[in-house]
Amino acid sequence: MPVTVTRTTITTTTTSSSGLGSPTIVGSPRALTQPLGLLRLLQLVSTCVAFSLVASVDAWTGSMGNWSMFTWCFCFSVTLIILIVELCGLQARFPLSWRNFPITFACYAALFCLSASIIYPTTYVQFLPHGRSRDHAIAATFFSCIACVAYATEVAWTRARPGEITGYMATVPGLLKVLETFVACIIFAFISDPNLYQHQPALEWCVAVYAICFILAAIAILLNLGECTNVLPIPFPSFLSGLALLSVLLYATALVLWPLYQFDEKYGGQPRRSRDVSCSRSHAYYVCAWDRRLAVAILTAINLLAYVADLVHSAHLVFVKV
Missing domain, CATH: 1.20.120 (Four Helix Bundle (Hemerythrin (Met), subunit A))
Incomplete structure (x- = not known):
């Protein structure tokens, strides 16, 4: 249904x-x-x-x-x-x-x-x-x-609106799913160069976090667009709550590990932009490596906040079958 x-x-x-x-x-x-x-x-x-x-x-x-x-x-x-x-x-x-x-x-x-x-x-x-x-x-x-x-x-x-029966994608959690997947796609664009993360297992874990959470959020969106939420082996509300909670936990680890291993010298990071040779000049159509690392760190924080808001707002939804 x-x-x-x-x-x-x-x-x-x-x-x-x-x-x-x-x-x-x-x-x-x-x-x-x-x-x-x-x-x-x-x-x-x-x-x-x-x-x-x-x-x-x-x-x-x-x-x-x-x-x-x-x-x-x-x-x-x-x-x-x-x-x-x-x-x-x-x-x-x-x-x-x-x-x-x-x-x-x-x-x-x-x-x-x-x-x-x-x-x-x-x-x-x-x-x-x-x-x-x-x-x-x-x-x-x-x-x-x-x-x-x-x-x-x-x-x-x-x-x-409060009290209105509507599709899931019109609710705050549904719109947050769109934001979460979009931000993840921007992150993927910034980490398209494997050299940014392949030298550290912790950074590879962060990339796995971005991919896992993106896939789960995309599945939730597609299930709603296709009106096939009943194909899940568990109730759809439980799936959404578990997805939001899991994503919050995973993104919390990425928010700690990505800046730590990218910007802390003790873990092989570069704390200053001036030390990155690729950032010494302005280039058309190009974003230097240090700027990419910083952008991913900021986007990770944004997506974590989105997933936290998703988890909180999901508790206020009431699901009805039609």
């Missing part, structure tokens, strides 16, 4: 899919005139303008430029699919849970666009010479910020 979640024991239903009190309009062009429809049109236009500006001057060379271009194209494509599904009234035929999919995507898209809005100007735009390409790149960054705000607004409008 599908599982829905409410944040309190009061199980009253909502009359609005946008969170603004307007009725849901299915299979009608009028859906675009509703607040949520207009917001999604803004998302569509802003991401389209962002990648079009960059593509018109070929200003996306290197891994960071590729990431930003992928972000805008991906967000544009999925937003277009969501609009088509709602305009044609195809929610029941969509292969994933429509109760969970739009807000899950909106949360990922907000994080994707936020990362592009930070990474693209800091690692790419600042190295471009003044001229048409730089102007287009700056404008693309502006529209990326607009898209980020638009997706974040959708999450704020459609997230679960």
Whole structure:
């Protein structure tokens, strides 16, 4: 049976899919005139303008430029699919849970666009010479910020309210799962060079922690999107609680071990950035090794806080079968 979640024991239903009190309009062009429809049109236009500006001057060379271009194209494509599904009234035929999919995507898209809005100007735009390409790149960054705000607004409008029966992904723990997996992906990008961790078993353990917790959180998201939470051999609430507790414990060890073995000289670390030769100059499209180590340490702390919040908020959920 599908599982829905409410944040309190009061199980009253909502009359609005946008969170603004307007009725849901299915299979009608009028859906675009509703607040949520207009917001999604803004998302569509802003991401389209962002990648079009960059593509018109070929200003996306290197891994960071590729990431930003992928972000805008991906967000544009999925937003277009969501609009088509709602305009044609195809929610029941969509292969994933429509109760969970739009807000899950909106949360990922907000994080994707936020990362592009930070990474693209800091690692790419600042190295471009003044001229048409730089102007287009700056404008693309502006529209990326607009898209980020638009997706974040959708999450704020459609997230679960107290007493509302909704899909798990619309609750705080569900949204935290999105954050946890996204941060883990950023960590994987920073530790893509095996030389950062292969010299110490403790650091290899940290990498294993990131991978294990990412896989478990991804499984929880996929089970909800596919509405197949009943395939687990244990109750889904127990799985979520165990997942959050295990992740907190594992990330706590990583938060201690990663900085200790990366920045403490007694354990072979480098406490000062100035000692890293790769950080002696600014490079386009490149993040030096010491900065990568520091970024992973910070992201580890962020994810630990996310898992702690996940564990705390999970205790306030009441699961009902529908």
